[in-house]
Each structure stands twice: as structure tokens, then as C-alpha cells.
Amino acid sequence: MGRSDDMMDDENHPAYTMGRAAEIVGCTQDFLRRLGAAGLIDPHRSAGGHRRYSRGQLRLAARAQQMCAQGTDLAAACRIIALEDQLAEAQRRPSRPHS
Template identity: 70%
Template sequence: MGQPENRLDDEDYPAYTMGRAAEIVGCSPDFLRKLGEAKLIEPLRSDGGHRRYSRYQIRLAARAREMCDEGTDIASACRIIILEDQLEEALRQNQARQDD
């Protein structure tokens, strides 16, 4: 995972507990569990078995919550976000190839 000073900038470092992540997103811990069940986010487990979330996962959860607040069901919101993420990655790879 890198040195401690590098973790401050690491979007994927699982720094947040479930309670803190839920507080940041403005949702319940159960909502985060449902996002895990829908395969949108897969939190790392601490040695004690507690879920830990990264900033990237929190951003995805916040987007899902926003979509659900607008009336989209959780499964559809998760699928849309996964597809958006895949598209963004494909566009990034395509741009990198064009730059070579």
C-alpha cells in the first residue's frame, strides 16, 4: 500500500470506517452494505473483519445515493455507475494510445 506519507494522496487507500463513510456520504451503513451486494464497491476488511472504504469508493457511493435520491433503484444506479466507470477507463486508455 505504500509508505504512510503516500497514503494521504492515495484514492484507493481504505482509510474510512463504515460509520465514517456513511456519515460522509449521508447514508446508512445498510445502504453501503447494499452497494457491496450490488458489486459497486467492495470494501477492504480490517484484521478484525470491519469494512474499510477508500475515497474513490466513497465517491461512488455518493453518486449512487444521489441517483437513488432522484428515484433510481439501487441495482440500476450501481449498474449505471459501473458502466460509466468502464467507459471512462476505456476513453482514458484510448487517449493514452493516441498520445503514443
Template identity: 70%
Template structure:
């Protein structure tokens, strides 16, 4: 496990219980379970088997709730969000590689 100082800035650290995650996202606990079933993300599990959510997962859950509230089917919302998330990651990686290439040619 990472030292406490490293966990504060870690978007992937599973810091939130299901109850707190539901409260933060404004979604029900059942909705969070359905996101897991729809494979939007897989929550971490505590030693006791309880679901734990990261800030990144909470942002995805909040986006899914927003889309479903606007009438998008859950499965479609999850697919759209997954694709948006993959695109953002690819853009970040592309940016990182371009910066590295520029620093190597400088």
C-alpha cells in the first residue's frame, strides 16, 4: 500500500465506501451496483469484500447518472463514457509522447 502522502493525490486510490460514493454522486447504491454489472468500472474490494470507489470512478458514475437522467439507456451511457475515457487517456499519452520527443530533439 502507498504511503499516506501519495494517496492524497491519487485519483485511483479506493477511498470511498459505497454509501459515501452514492452520497457524493447523487446516485443510489443500486445504481452503483448496476454500473459494476454494466462493466463501466469494477470497484475495488476491501478485505471484508465491501466495494470501495476511487475519485476517478466517482466521476464516471456521476457522468453516467447525468446521462441516464437525461434519458440515455444505461448500457449506452456506459459505452459512451468508456469511449470518452479511452479517448482522454489516448490524448494524454499522445501529449506525453510528443513532449518527450520534443525534449529529445532539443
């Protein structure tokens, strides 16, 4: 498998421009900028300084967009998503026996 195939399988590869990311998520480019400012996503910057988004970041943005569309404040949506992801990560780790 070549390098380009590896990148296509990589959830964290910054493959999407801001315009395409906004199209996929169904939001505005400003919404994506605000998610970055809120710390939910940290898009990669190209050599020219343009934001590039990964599939994983688009999933987070879509979750935030859905919550905001249902009336949740942006900051609260970002915090809820971060906590949900922390919980999911903790649940994936094997439990250690207590002594």
C-alpha cells in the first residue's frame, strides 16, 4: 500500500479545506473558526497558513453543530463533547484490579 492510501485511512490526516469541511458538516466557516477558538478542534495549518481538517475533527464539528442547532451554547457543547470523549477513552482502557 502506498503513502496516499495510508493517508486516506488515517482518521487524523488533515485532508479537508475549510470550505469543504464546512460543506461536509453543514455549517459555516465561521462556526469552524469558533470551534477552533473554543479549543474543541485544532486544525492543521498548511504551508500557506490555511486550515486543514481531518475526518476526526469533522466528526467533532458535526456533533457540536448538532448540539448548537438543538439550542446548546457553543462553549457548553464543546465542554460536553470533550467530557464525552474523555469518558469514552477511559472506558476503552483495561481496568486494573484494586489492591
